[in-house]
Amino acid sequence: MRNELIDPFNRKIEYVRVSVTDLCNYRCGYCMPEQGVHPDGHHKEYLSYEELARIIKVFTKLGVSKIRLTGGEPLVRKRLHELVEMIKPYEGLEDIALSTNAHYLDREAEALVKAGVNRCNISIDSLRPQRFKNITRGGDLEKVLAGVDKALEVGMKPVKFNMVVMKGTNDDEIEAMVDYGIEKGVEVRFIETMPIGPAGVSMMDQHYAAEKILKRIKAHVGADLLPSTDRSDAGPARNFHIAGTNARIGVISAVSNHFCDTCNRVRLTARGVLALCLGQEDSVDLRSPLRDGVSDEELEQIIIAAIAKKPERHFFRENVHNIEFRQMVQLGG
Numbered sequence: 408m409r410n411e412l413i414d415p416f417n418r419k420i421e422y423v424r425v426s427v428t429d430l431c432n433y434r435c436g437y438c439m440p441e442q443g444v445h446p447d448g449h450h451k452e453y454l455s456y457e458e459l460a461r462i463i464k465v466f467t468k469l470g471v472s473k474i475r476l477t478g479g480e481p482l483v484r485k486r487l488h489e490l491v492e493m494i495k496p497y498e499g500l501e502d503i504a505l506s507t508n509a510h511y512l513d514r515e516a517e518a519l520v521k522a523g524v525n526r527c528n529i530s531i532d533s534l535r536p537q538r539f540k541n542i543t544r545g546g547d548l549e550k551v552l553a554g555v556d557k558a559l560e561v562g563m564k565p566v567k568f569n570m571v572v573m574k575g576t577n578d579d580e581i582e583a584m585v586d587y588g589i590e591k592g593v594e595v596r597f598i599e600t601m602p603i604g605p606a607g608v609s610m611m612d613q614h615y616a617a618e619k620i621l622k623r624i625k626a627h628v629g630a631d632l633l634p635s636t637d638r639s640d641a642g643p644a645r646n647f648h649i650a651g652t653n654a655r656i657g658v659i660s661a662v663s664n665h666f667c668d669t670c671n672r673v674r675l676t677a678r679g680v681l682a683l684c685l686g687q688e689d690s691v692d693l694r695s696p697l698r699d700g701v702s703d704e705e706l707e708q709i710i711i712a713a714i715a716k717k718p719e720r721h722f723f724r725e726n727v728h729n730i731e732f733r734q735m736v737q738l739g740g
Contacts, residue, residue, distance in 0.1 A: 411470040412710070414717040422473040422672040423466050424506075425459060429677050431480040433508050434544035435532070437571055437600050437610040441544055442558045443589065458697055460493040462675060463500075465706050471503040477522075479677070482511040485545055488522040495523035504528070506569075512554030520561045520685065528567045528596075532586055542576065555591065567657075568595045573613040574618060581620055582627040589654045596644050596657035601685075617645075617660035624656060633655070643670075668721065670737050681710070683717040691716070 412420035434441050454462070463474055476495065481487055493501055505519065505527040512529070531551055534540040539548040558566050570577070570584050588595035597620045599611045625632055632647035635655060644657035674682040679694025691713035696706065713723065 412714045414714050416719050418670055418675060420671055420714055421471055423471050424475045424477050424672060424674045426477050426478040426677045427481045428484045432479055432483055433546045434508055435542060454679050456490040459490060462693060463494050464497055465703055467497045467499045472499055475504040475506055477506040480508050481675060482507055482515050482570050488518040491522035491524055509551040513557040516557045519560045527563050527566050528569050529555060530569050532571050533580055534583055566593050568593055569598055569599060571598045572615040573600060574615045576613055578615050581623050583729030585624055596659060598659040617658040620658055635698045681713050683697040689718050691718055
């Protein structure tokens with residue numbers, strides 16, 4: 408029987424988001440500055456795949472059953488499927504997921520699925536090529552949509568779209584994104600802007616509330632939105648079936664209606680920092696003890712002690728212009 412990670416508020420930690428890099432080939436305004444996070448090019452501090460795999464193995468011994476590989480953009484790190492192959496055999500690991508901008512997914516999807524990736528979330532904030540290029544500061548919508556098609560072709564399931572809704576920028580595409588999701592058989596999740604890092608804080612004047620999004624979707628589809636209670640929906644999104652169809656949508660209302668009471672996750676950055684909350688500074692360095700030669704048992708105790716420090720909630724609404732200690736791109740979303 409495996410141990411369990413229980414935080415001070417009786418929440419069971421079953422899910423770790425693992426950032427493999429904080430580099431990204433896109434520069435979405437809510438996520439990172441135009442020059443990137445580390446324009447000086449010093450990237451030697453990243454955990455190796457072997458180090459990441461070792462930490463993940465300890466987490467699985469402690470009851471974690473889901474790993475999501477994130478970035479930055481995870482597919483800018485070469486041969487990501489090799490990390491997946493390392494961790495796939497771990498006992499108790501039920502789900503290996505990917506979050507990506509899909510720019511390179513057409514090239515990588517088949518190898519990732521063969522290695523053990525089950526599902527993916529794709530960031531896509533516009534279906535208009537020039538607007539998409541503007542939002543991402545240079546992104547190529549055609550390559551992203553090719554990545555979507557490839558993910559579906561090789562059997563990633565589910566494939567979900569993540570659309571950050573920005574007032575005055577792309578909020579006029581909510582209905583079009585719903586239609587595209589229905590056409591592709593893909594669940595679309597609409598995300599409120601979040602005040603994380605200077606980049607995120609700078610975008611908060613474009614915040615668009617989840618309840619307004621739901622109201623518009625309901626009017627557009629002309630049907631009720633029925634709350635979904637599938638186990639696979641466990642996470643921050645409120646998920647809905649569109650009545651009379653197989654289509655699903657979700658909203659992530661991190662600012663207007665937080666979901667902290669059911670938080671079941673922590674985040675491991677590419678540089679080995681265990682971030683305990685998306686909106687708080689609480690974190691623990693795992694890289695240093697790892698490289699100093701701690702045993703797996705000692706690493707296990709460090710992680711258990713870290714979870715005991717997990718805060719109850721973020722304060723996005725209360726401190727909407729003060730959360731500037733980390734960029735979103737460094738946390739893996």
